[in-house]
Amino acid sequence: MSTSTLERTASTSVPVLDVLAARWSPRAFDPSSPIDEDKLMAALEAARWAPSASNTQPWRFVVARRGTDLHAAIEGALMGFNREWAGAAQVLIAAFAEEADADGNPHPWAQYDLGQAVAHLSVQAHADGLFVHQMGGVERDALQALPGVEDRFTPVSVIALGELGDATALSEKLQQREVAPRVRRPLAETVIASA
Incomplete structure (x- = not known):
């Protein structure tokens, strides 16, 4: 049941870019291979060039190699079952939203813009053959205590990044989730109004 042999490309209702249809979030990461530093830096560079309100770039990352x-x-x-699998990822990235600048001026859009930066990171990583899985189940106080994190940086999520591993290394429950069909609600239910 190797995930590398599974067809995971989304069946979209209209055509989208191949990299977007093929992107998915595995839990099986290769626990032995090192990270390709050039690909990691390309993913972080893609995040750096994400759009942001007034070009404030209200995202910060703590990047940790296995x-x-x-x-x-x-x-x-x-938290929870994320601890069962995420440690195998070559890189864990803690993602923070800068909700106020150094002068205390609020950035009410910070988490939205962080999401855009992480989306850019995810797409670039996938285009380069890496995989990303985002997790919201985190102890935010522990992330806040990481080196270099200022009080005005709000911990939002952790990103597992690396090369795809073998799903058979996961618990049976996680193996089932790894190979389950990819589903999304219909586009008509996502767009609540259109004129």
Whole structure:
């Protein structure tokens, strides 16, 4: 049941870019291969160039490579079944929204713009053959305590990033989730009004 042999491309209702249809969020990461630094930097560069309101760029990342104390600290902040699989990812990235600037001026759009930056990161990573899985089940206080994190940075999520692993290494419950059909609600239910 290797995920590398599964067809995971979405069956979209209208054509979209191949990289978007093919992108998915695995839980099986290769626990032994190192991260390709060029691909990691390309993903972070894509995030850097995401659009933001007034060009405020209200996102910050703590990037931790597997085998480091920082990776272990971020893994320790994960909650629930995320702890079962995310540690195998080559990189864990804690994502923060800068909800106010250094002068205390609020950025009410910060989490929206962070989402755009992470989307750019995800698409670039997938285009380069890496995989991303975002997690909201995190202990935010533990992320807030990571090195370099200022009080005005709000912890939002953790991103597992790396090369695809073998789903058979996961628990039976997670294996079932890994190979379950990809589904989304119909487009007509997503667009609530259109003129």
